[in-house]
Amino acid sequence: MRFLPDAEQREFARSLDGMLAESHTPGVVRAWAGGDHGPGRALWARLADAGVLALAVPEKHGGLGPLPVELTVACTELGRHAVPGPLAESVAAAALLARLDSPRAFSWLSRIAAGTALVSLCAPAGGSPYALDPDTADAVFVVDGDTVRLAREHGPLQPSADPARRLARPVGGAVLARGPEATAAAAHAVDVAALATAAQALGLGRALLARTVEHVRRRTQFGVAVGSFQAVKHRLADTLLALEFAQPLLSAAALALQAGDPAAGAAIAAAKVTAGEAAHTAARTALHLHGALGYTEEFDLSLWIRKARPLRDAWGTPAVCRARVLAAGAPG
Amino acid sequence: MDLDFTAAEDAFRAEARAWLAAHVPRAPLPSLETAEGFAAHREWERTLAAGRWSAVSWPEEFGGRGASLTQWLIFEEEYHAAGAPGRVAQNGICLLAPALFAYGTAGQRARVLPPTASGEVIWAQAWSEPEAGSDLASLRSTAVRTRDGWRLSGQKTWSSRAAFADRAFGLFRSDPDGTDPDLRHRGLTYLMFPLDADGVTVRPVGRLDGKPAFAEVFLDDVLVPDEDVVGEPGQGWRVAMSTAGDERGLTLRSPGRFTAAAERLVRLWRERADPADTALRDRVADAVIGARAYRLSAYATASRLAAGGSVGAEASLNKVFWSELDLALHETALDLLGPFGELSDTAAEAPGHGRWAEGHTFALAGPIYAGTNEIQRDIVAERLLGLPKGRR
Numbered sequence: 001m002r003f004l005p006d007a008e009q010r011e012f013a014r015s016l017d018g019m020l021a022e023s024h025t026p027g028v029v030r031a032w033a034g035g036d037h038g039p040g041r042a043l044w045a046r047l048a049d050a051g052v053l054a055l056a057v058p059e060k061h062g063g064l065g066p067l068p069v070e071l072t073v074a075c076t077e078l079g080r081h082a083v084p085g086p087l088a089e090s091v092a093a094a095a096l097l098a099r100l101d102s103p104r105a106f107s108w109l110s111r112i113a114a115g116t117a118l119v120s121l122c123a124p125a126g127g128s129p130y131a132l133d134p135d136t137a138d139a140v141f142v143v144d145g146d147t148v149r150l151a152r153e154h155g156p157l158q159p160s161a162d163p164a165r166r167l168a169r170p171v172g173g174a175v176l177a178r179g180p181e182a183t184a185a186a187a188h189a190v191d192v193a194a195l196a197t198a199a200q201a202l203g204l205g206r207a208l209l210a211r212t213v214e215h216v217r218r219r220t221q222f223g224v225a226v227g228s229f230q231a232v233k234h235r236l237a238d239t240l241l242a243l244e245f246a247q248p249l250l251s252a253a254a255l256a257l258q259a260g261d262p263a264a265g266a267a268i269a270a271a272k273v274t275a276g277e278a279a280h281t282a283a284r285t286a287l288h289l290h291g292a293l294g295y296t297e298e299f300d301l302s303l304w305i306r307k308a309r310p311l312r313d314a315w316g317t318p319a320v321c322r323a324r325v326l327a328a329g330a331p332g
Numbered sequence: 333m334d335l336d337f338t339a340a341e342d343a344f345r346a347e348a349r350a351w352l353a354a355h356v357p358r359a360p361l362p363s364l365e366t367a368e369g370f371a372a373h374r375e376w377e378r379t380l381a382a383g384r385w386s387a388v389s390w391p392e393e394f395g396g397r398g399a400s401l402t403q404w405l406i407f408e409e410e411y412h413a414a415g416a417p418g419r420v421a422q423n424g425i426c427l428l429a430p431a432l433f434a435y436g437t438a439g440q441r442a443r444v445l446p447p448t449a450s451g452e453v454i455w456a457q458a459w460s461e462p463e464a465g466s467d468l469a470s471l472r473s474t475a476v477r478t479r480d481g482w483r484l485s486g487q488k489t490w491s492s493r494a495a496f497a498d499r500a501f502g503l504f505r506s507d508p509d510g511t512d513p514d515l516r517h518r519g520l521t522y523l524m525f526p527l528d529a530d531g532v533t534v535r536p537v538g539r540l541d542g543k544p545a546f547a548e549v550f551l552d553d554v555l556v557p558d559e560d561v562v563g564e565p566g567q568g569w570r571v572a573m574s575t576a577g578d579e580r581g582l583t584l585r586s587p588g589r590f591t592a593a594a595e596r597l598v599r600l601w602r603e604r605a606d607p608a609d610t611a612l613r614d615r616v617a618d619a620v621i622g623a624r625a626y627r628l629s630a631y632a633t634a635s636r637l638a639a640g641g642s643v644g645a646e647a648s649l650n651k652v653f654w655s656e657l658d659l660a661l662h663e664t665a666l667d668l669l670g671p672f673g674e675l676s677d678t679a680a681e682a683p684g685h686g687r688w689a690e691g692h693t694f695a696l697a698g699p700i701y702a703g704t705n706e707i708q709r710d711i712v713a714e715r716l717l718g719l720p721k722g723r724r
Binding site: 001002003004005006009069209213216217224225227228229230232233234236237238240241244245246247248249251252255270273274318319321322323325326 | 333402598614620629634638639653714
């Protein structure tokens with residue numbers, strides 16, 4: 001057993017972290033939230049060059065995957081830097097399309113892998129009637145019962161609590177696939193989306209913790225660093241604790257998906273609720289330990305804080321995940 | 333990255349499972365916090381030792397199996413899944429023995445370890461004092477040099493197992509100047525002593541449910557030979573702290589214990605719960621997920637150690653995690669039991685032979701012993717997050 005990322009996976013994470021740190025994502029996020037997708041699409045192109053978008057696309061369709069472990073590694077780093085865009089939706093769409101026996105579906109895969117097409121996915125089974133970022137996506141795939149469609153257009157944008165998440169209902173469109181095969185492919189896609197979202201949440205939570213630790217070390221009140229107060233320390237210790245115990249659940253979920261384990265769905269649900277709650281708590285802690293500063297929109301921390309709750313709830317709310325863990329039976 | 337066991341590990345698991353299936357008592361033993369239960373648990377330790385399962389992590393020459401951390405985790409999973417009794421010998425096997433392996437002499441290991449493995453000698457801890465709890469380094473009990481040994485005086489308290497144990501190990505101040513706040517970690521000596529020696533008075537203390545789970549130990553000029561000092565005189569703090577991480581971390585509360593308890597909780601929930609009560613359902617799910625997270629985290633730790641890494645203050649994260657998990661899990665069980673949740677484990681109609689009630693009482697102490705969770709959070713914040721030291 002070697003239940004640790006290998007050297008290559010660690011290096012992949014380090015290089016993405018370095019690349020994203022240099023990309024000044026706060027500016028990219030603010031532009032995206034304002035409807036200017038240019039800088040974001042340019043960043044996505046660089047991520048595609050780094051291979052991120054090929055991880056869920058099978059090799060025979062021009063990808064590198066499916067590589068769920070590497071996918072969680074990458075999504076964690078994108079979450080850490082609050083990268084905007086339909087990340088979980090893209091990789092889940094790739095997982096969906098690869099399982100449909102349809103040349104039209106396949107034709108999208110190489111474009112997703114190469115980054116020439118940015119796609120989104122809406123599956124009410126995933127818990128939401130909205131598609132993420134349909135206004136910039138080149139395609140929005142919709143799962144409706146046993147039918148997979150390519151949406152024709154989308155309804156009016158519904159602003160999210162996280163302005164960088166642009167939501168709208170997909171409308172109409174041609175049928176790509178229908179039947180049990182489509183249903184099975186969609187269930188798999190929802191699992192992939194949940195795994196990717198859990199990884200993003202974990203990375204987001206780690207960034208919130210790191211920024212808050214930095215702040216409380218520097219900020220002084222009553223003549224000392226506020227980080228020397230026990231009440232502050234203990235909230236941060238609890239935040240680290242929650243994130244640290246989410247990590248192995250996430251890794252195990254990726255391995256289960258990779259192995260085609262029938263319990264993969266439950267493992268993903270466990271990782272999703274744990275990482276989602278950990279990030280959500282991290283956001284609350286970050287907000288409050290930054291004081292009024294954390295409550296301001298202009299402070300960049302807000303870009304991370306506002307993402308935490310939507311990521312916790314997307315592709316499986318905590319309640320849905322917990323029910324799924326128990327539906328699958330005993331722990332293991 | 334993988335979670336695969338080797339063929340040897342699978343064989344080890346199969347051997348443990350088969351042995352446990354053949355030997356675990358069919359009916360639960362009486363509580364080990366009673367005289368009758370203590371004797372029954374000591375007998376079980378003898379049975380374990382006869383099968384060479386009492387101290388699997390120890391080297392073979394002392395009755396162990398030289399088990400790796402992964403093998404130990406496997407053994408513990410099987411042990412708890414089999415519903416085997418609590419370990420009355422744990423203090424000696426998991427706390428004293430690692431100190432002896434790291435700091436003891438060959439003579440001490442040869443003399444102390446075999447009877448510890450066989451249950452012939454059960455050990456109590458003697459750390460805390462009335463005025464030295466979390467601030468252990470402020471302890472005042474003394475060890476004064478005599479011609480051929482040490483004379484111990486003072487009072488220890490909250491000593492786990494001391495009501496019925498044979499011997500104890502703990503820290504004593506051997507350098508009286510060490511009470512200087514800056515020097516107080518120095519001048520402490522780690523000693524072993526018999527609980528039936530002249531000058532030792534043991535007064536059992538009832539825990540919350542009245543059972544004498546610990547005791548006060550009064551030492552009045554107790555003579556101890558030199559050979560019962562572990563490590564160098566004056567270096568006791570370092571010896572004790574070398575195993576504090578073991579206690580807080582994995583070896584005190586193995587993941588297998590919680591995995592098995594979570595499985596029993598799920599069964600209880602399926603038998604008893606109102607399916608419409610989603611609040612309770614969520615708490616059951618959280619216990620299952622928490623047990624799984626702890627188990628996976630242990631495998632990550634084992635992998636890190638096997639790859640040449642080490643475990644430091646991360647042990648404090650573990651301690652907070654398992655103690656809160658244990659409490660939440662048992663609170664959930666009692667809530668599932670409704671009106672039967674208040675029954676003492678001694679009640680004839682206590683569900684599950686009183687195991688949930690006893691487990692709950694035990695879990696209530698988890699956030700306190702082995703270093704309170706408040707102290708652990710300080711350690712996490714200061715050593716893992718790099719926050720400045722402040723007033724406790």
